[in-house]
Amino acid sequence: MEKIIVRGGHQLNGTVRVEGAKNAVLPVIAASLIASEGKSIITEVPVLADVYTINEVLRNMNVNVNFDPDKNTVEIDASNDLTTEAPFEYVRKMRASVLVLGPLLARYGHAKVAMPGGCAIGSRPIDLHLKGFEAMGAEIHVGNGFVEAKVDGRLKGAKIYLDMPSVGATENIIMAAALADGTTILENCAKEPEIVDLVNYLNKMGAKIVGAGTETIRITGVEKLHGANHSIIPDRIEAGTFMVAAAITGGNVLIENAEADHLRSVISKLEEMNVTVKEENRGLRVIGPKDGKLKATDIKTLPYPGFPTDMQSQLMALMLQAKGTSVITETVFENRFMHVEEFRRMNAKMKIEGRSVIIEGPSELQGAEVAATDLRAAAALILAGLVSEGYTRITELKHLDRGYVDLAGKLASLGANIERVNEDPNVLIQADQDNKRMIARLS
Ligand SMILES: CC(=O)N[C@H]1[C@@H](OP(=O)(O)OP(=O)(O)OC[C@H]2O[C@@H](n3ccc(=O)[nH]c3=O)[C@H](O)[C@@H]2O)O[C@H](CO)[C@@H](O)[C@@H]1O
Numbered sequence: 172m173e174k175i176i177v178r179g180g181h182q183l184n185g186t187v188r189v190e191g192a193k194n195a196v197l198p199v200i201a202a203s204l205i206a207s208e209g210k211s212i213i214t215e216v217p218v219l220a221d222v223y224t225i226n227e228v229l230r231n232m233n234v235n236v237n238f239d240p241d242k243n244t245v246e247i248d249a250s251n252d253l254t255t256e257a258p259f260e261y262v263r264k265m266r267a268s269v270l271v272l273g274p275l276l277a278r279y280g281h282a283k284v285a286m287p288g289g290c291a292i293g294s295r296p297i298d299l300h301l302k303g304f305e306a307m308g309a310e311i312h313v314g315n316g317f318v319e320a321k322v323d324g325r326l327k328g329a330k331i332y333l334d335m336p337s338v339g340a341t342e343n344i345i346m347a348a349a350l351a352d353g354t355t356i357l358e359n360c361a362k363e364p365e366i367v368d369l370v371n372y373l374n375k376m377g378a379k380i381v382g383a384g385t386e387t388i389r390i391t392g393v394e395k396l397h398g399a400n401h402s403i404i405p406d407r408i409e410a411g412t413f414m415v416a417a418a419i420t421g422g423n424v425l426i427e428n429a430e431a432d433h434l435r436s437v438i439s440k441l442e443e444m445n446v447t448v449k450e451e452n453r454g455l456r457v458i459g460p461k462d463g464k465l466k467a468t469d470i471k472t473l474p475y476p477g478f479p480t481d482m483q484s485q486l487m488a489l490m491l492q493a494k495g496t497s498v499i500t501e502t503v504f505e506n507r508f509m510h511v512e513e514f515r516r517m518n519a520k521m522k523i524e525g526r527s528v529i530i531e532g533p534s535e536l537q538g539a540e541v542a543a544t545d546l547r548a549a550a551a552l553i554l555a556g557l558v559s560e561g562y563t564r565i566t567e568l569k570h571l572d573r574g575y576v577d578l579a580g581k582l583a584s585l586g587a588n589i590e591r592v593n594e595d596p597n598v599l600i601q602a603d604q605d606n607k608r609m610i611a612r613l614s
């Protein structure tokens with residue numbers, strides 16, 4: 172079994188570079204399906220398990236996908252005749268597989284994708300995606316574990332109001348509307364930077380879309396789209412994770428390629444907590460409090476530009492070190508507190524009250540064996556391990572690998588005492604022997 176083992180107590184210093192954004196590259200690769208001619212070359216592609224999965228989804232549909240992980244590029248040629256199905260084996264691994272629905276429906280008038288189930292952070296339905304397609308004239312059929320969308324001829328432009336600004340629904344509806352007959356006006360849509368990145372790519376492919384990054388997006392349908400070259404924006408959540416790593420260890424880290432404008436809510440909370448954040452030419456410099464004293468604060472997760480739910484668990488790790496009472500309220504997902512139990516195993520003092528977690532800090536964190544419950548929980552447990560007494564062992568790394576490129580290696584390059592190991596689960600090791608072995612390996 173693979174584990175990450177962290178020995179707490181090391182300050183982080185130096186420079187680290189963030190990769191292209193997972194949540195931008197997945198819709199961009201899905202959108203490449205729409206191009207009936209030409210080739211797309213996508214650069215700044217992070218080498219993540221999710222990128223391998225979306226590439227497989229496309230290959231399974233007869234798209235030529237050529238991923239060069241050494242160059243961080245993906246070349247995509249979707250000009251073949253494609254099949255229009257995404258089976259459960261992919262959707263189960265990665266919910267973002269549902270993002271092929273919009274592009275396939277736009278290009279072929281048909282798409283069949285396994286229904287995504289719930290996941291560790293909530294039930295995550297796709298009703299808003301489907302309502303949008305229906306408003307454009309598609310017939311939706313849900314049965315036998317699949318959702319199938321069909322339209323005779325082209326979709327029709329429509330006025331669509333989203334009940335909530337869902338990121339995935341905004342992306343799927345924009346992609347479907349790109350080839351619709353007429354204009355689609357999408358209101359109350361998501362404003363995340365990843366939406367803007369997707370729209371920039373679609374416009375390079377020949378689409379006519381305005382308003383991305385605002386509440387209303389206007390899509391004038393065109394007859395066809397072609398391949399285009401595009402560079403993925405930096406990952407604001409990976410950047411935010413390193414910001415917390417610097418802050419929690421009282422270090423001084425330059426996070427290259429971090430985009431300050433995408434991180435305003437995170438920067439503002441860190442500053443409230445007594446962390447210094449400086450904008451530099453190459454990125455963001457984050458310096459932990461000189462007196463070592465982090466201040467308690469409250470956060471409420473919200474759609475962009477509010478505080479991102481994908482940074483909630485990392486901030487929770489930081490709040491555990493802050494003096495006083497901090498409150499985190501999760502409003503985006505119904506059940507994104509699974510990591511609280513794992514933090515408690517590390518001696519964290521906190522309680523859940525409805526959609527909020529109340530944290531009494533600072534907690535004297537102790538190393539323990541903990542399991543990642545989702546991707547950001549994995550990162551948060553590693554962050555807590557950086558300041559815990561003794562060794563923290565984090566398992567279930569499949570979650571981490573979906574969204575972070577070599578997080579352990581990058582933290583080690585900044586001075587963390589951290590290692591990824593492959594341990595045989597059949598060998599039972601006494602705690603003291605285990606510790607001796609680790610001391611030999613890490614010190
Ligand atoms: C690949 C990707 O980009 N993933 C991000 C995307 O996920 P994703 O696109 O799945 O998130 P959404 O914005 O759609 O979900 C937000 C909320 O809306 C609800 N909802 C959504 C769609 C729908 O049809 N009906 C419905 O009720 C969801 O259950 C959730 O409670 O945005 C989330 C919110 O910022 C992030 O945490 C994810 O990292």
Ligand SMILES: C=C(OP(=O)(O)O)C(=O)O
Nearest residue numbers: 194266267481546547574
């Ligand atoms: C929840 C996340 O991703 P996904 O929507 O791909 O599950 C995330 O990136 O934290």
